[in-house]
Amino acid sequence: MSASLYNNDILRLAASIPHHQRLADPHASVEKRSPTCGSRITADVRMADGRLAEMGLDVKACALGQASAALMAAQAIGLTAEELAEARDKLTAYLSGESEDLDFWPGLAVLAPARAYPARHPSIRLGFEAIAEAARMADA
Known part of the structure; x- marks a missing residue:
């Protein structure tokens, strides 16, 4: 694995995940796991007026x-379930090479070197997948 893949910016983000504590009484919870590497993220959400009001994360990745x-959690509060699903889909499209757009979510450019490592894509997608699904469930 390339040393530039795990640079100081990545390591700093990894050590500073916002909302890194489970919610006591969530509207919905979702656990996502990467079969490739075993990474796991559990996302708890509370929605208010159709928007993500609170989140809690348990990240073992x-x-x-x-x-x-960390990047997802820093910007997700206030978004709708549809907006979170759109971000998840855009991240998937970027990682798979279907899109070159990283402007849809602040800070994602730091993960650009990982695009060349498909085995890492499932772990990178986990937070976006878990929060989008939990928001959809809570909003239903």
Whole structure:
């Protein structure tokens, strides 16, 4: 694995995940696991007026998964379930090479070197997948 893949920016993000504590009484909870590496993220959410009002995360992932979860958690509050699903889909499209757009979510450019490592993509997607699904469930 390339040393530049795990740079200081990635490691700093991995060590500073916002909302890194489970919610006591969530509207919905979702656990996502990467079959490739075993990374796991549990997302708890509370919605209000159709928007993400509170979240809690339990992140047990590699540094890339942690960094991605940190970026997601820093910007997700206030978004709708549809907006979170759109971000999840755009991240998937970027990682798979279907899109070049990283402007949809602040800070994701730091993960650009990981695009060349498909085995790391599931871990990078976990936080976005878990929060989008939990928000959809809570909003239903």
